[in-house]
Structures are given as C-alpha cells and as structure tokens.
Amino acid sequence: MKKKILLALLASAAALTGCANMESLGSDQEVVAAANQSCRQMDQKNTITHQYDGRMAIIRQGLPTQVGGQTLNYQVYKTKDMNAWAMPNGCVRVYSALIDRLNNDEVRAVLGHEIGHVALRHSVQQYRTNRGVAIALSAGGALGSLVGLDGTGSDLMQQVAYSAISAQYSQALETEADNYSVDLLLKEPNGKQKALAMASALKKISTGDADSGIMQKMFGDHPDTSKRIKNVEDRVAAAGNVK
Template identity: 40%
Template structure:
C-alpha cells in the first residue's frame, strides 16, 4: 500500500497509512467521469459517505464499550454538531498512527494515535480535521481523486453524473481519500481553525503545540521504532509547533509544557 499524507486527517488526514489498514485492491476505475465544474458538495458527501462506509466494513472498528470509544466520546460527544457540521466519530483499532475526516462529516481516529496523544493533543488533532471539512478541503481532495480515477477511462469522462461505484471502486476511492494531500495554505488554515477551536471551547491550546512536537519526533529516524514517518508530505511539524507557541504567547495562553517526549506506555486518558 502506498504511503499517504491526515491532513488530520489529521491532519483530511494527518499522517500515513501502512498495510494494516484495509483499503482493498487498487483497480482501474470503470465508472463514468464528472467534470470539475459539475462536481457539487452533494457529490463530495455522497462519495465520501460511500467510501467511509466501505472502510468501516473492512477495518476493525472499536465497539461502543471499547475503552478507545469511551475515551473519544468523552472528548467529542458535545462536538457532533460543530460549526454547522454534522459529525460522526469512530476509532479504527489499527497500528497506523493517523486520523482523517471526510466531506460527509465522518471523522476516524486510529487507536495508535490515541495511544501517544493526551486529551488536549487529540482535541487539537481532531480540531484540525474538522477545519479541513469546514474549509471544504476534503471536497477538493475527493473531487481531485475522483476525476483522476475517471480520467483512466477517457471515453466515459464526459458524463455529468457521478457514477455509482462498485465494491472494488469504493476500495479505490477509500485509498484515494487516504492518499489525498492538501496545500500548505490549506494546512495552515486548518492549523488556525484547530487553534481557534481549542481557544473558543476553553481547551488548552498548548496541546496543539505538543501534538506537533510529538509528530516532529516521529519524523526523526531515531524515533521511528514501531512508527512510520508522519506528516511526510506536510509542512514541517516543528515549525508548525513554533507558530502555535508564538500565537499562544501573544494571546497570553502559553504555559511551558517542558520537554516533549513520546510516551513509552499507552495513554488512556
């Protein structure tokens, strides 16, 4: 499987994927294409929901009483309706360290990310993902992926209707979602959204700083045991952390967290 960016997907996705997450076999899209001008928000929501439904069926999802689900619900139960968005959250119990969000409001957090992030850091990561949805970056990403797949069948690329995808094509779209990347501007805007989300809700904005510091540590070769490099196509995590620190200092919200290190045991709260 190819490495991907979520954005978190956060950080639309923030990191990378490895072979454990089941995205199916990548096959040539046989469905009809759709022009960029006719791709609507409804199209993005439709394709996103179908792809996420496929991923939910093909990956281990934490049950309602699972400690990971309980923890996530405690953090985000009140944010299912956030900034005009209807969001739904689930945990994938996989070794990958990632999170992602889609145009339909689906937010998926991976258990291995939760293992290394404090609650404040998770709030920052998922706030970033929500930012990508609110800013319609996820729409742009799935549109691009869909058009690229459709271009493989040039003869059918003139259709103005989004095709109904079969199971194999849904697997391809799922991979495309995870393989999508955002521009530096989009990442910066999602960082800003995350900070504002934290500040507006009275959360500790320093969590955004320490989250990026941990991602920077993960990107260092000496720190990768058990992890793959995160944010491999993202702006430098250390620089993003410093940008958050400067804003927190300006807002009078900075509290020195001390030296940031990767935990040696799973974080459960």
C-alpha cells in the same frame, strides 16, 4: 527544454484551476456522496473498536457536533498506526495507537484539526483542485508530444507536476486546519493550555521529518513538523490575554 515544458504545464494548470467554474469540477453533493461511499469502504476494511468510547466521550465534550451542515460521526480503528482523518460528510476516524500515545488534550487538539478540515470544506476544495489540475495536465500532454517528448517522458512530467501542485495545496490546508483547532480551543477555559496541546501532539506524532530534505518539503502532503509547531506556538502567543 523539458524544464520549460514542465513550467508551461504548471502555468496552464494554475490558470485553469484559477479561472474554471469550480462547481463544474464537482458539486458539494457529489463530493459528499463520494465521501459516504468511501467512508463505508474504509469502515469495512478496518476493525472498529468501542474500547475507547468512554474516553472519546470525555475528550469530545464541548467540541462541535455539527459543522458545515454535516453531523460529525466518530469511530476508532484498532491499529498500530498513528493517524486520524475526516471526510466532508462528517466522517471522522481516529486510530487507536494515536489515542494510546496522546493525552486527552492532545487528542482533543487533533480532533479540532480534523473538524477544521470539515468546517473549512478542505476535501471539496482539494477534489476540485486535483480534478482541475488533472484536466489541465491532460491537455498539456498533447503539447509534450508536439515538441518531441515520448509518451513515457511526458506522462512522468505530468505526474511530477500534478504531485507538486497537489502537495503544496495540501500543505496550505493542513496549516489552516491547525489554525482552526487552535482558535477553537482558545475559546475554552484554560484555552492556551489546550491549544498548545496541538504543538505537543505534533511532536509526539512526528517521525523525525522536521528536517526533511527538499523532496519531502516539495512533495509531502504536510508541512514540516517544526514549522507547524512554530505556527501553533506563535498563534497561541498572539492570543494575548486569553487564559
């Protein structure tokens, strides 16, 4: 019975997010304003280092400076973690450990990936999708109480459904951003070599999740590393005579 309820919640969420006026779930201006605030908060919580400014200037040469009407703003955080992210206002943050471990072409490929998130408006899409799913699942909670589920069980099911939908959507966006980086770098001299740096960067960043279990595959924000690497390699191979 609970499985049927979960499927009903998933179906209602998908229907709502597919049919709703997406602008009503958050305008571009609202999302960018939220990103401005969030980026400031992140900068306050982390240590910004200028140790890598010279190297970053070299790495960024030739990459877009503006996408989607937003000027890209880079900073490096001094941290032992390996990560990078971007917000829809053009805020791009790279972690120093990632720069330490990757070569210039690999960092460049990662930057192309993050630029892709901004150019393709992924954060805006994700925000609207998450909000639409939350609204649908909130309505589904009433359905749960009607069929005898207690509040705790119903809440848990909603959280599971919400996580599953959001994670799978995020996986699709990560692949799109990988493709954006590959296509961007293929246009440059030695494009195939530079684009393949996305695959080698993924190998270095990976922490052994390529053979992750079913729960990771279902709920992880990123697709399996092995699949991402194959996608990159296949896309580069399909580019034909590009050097």
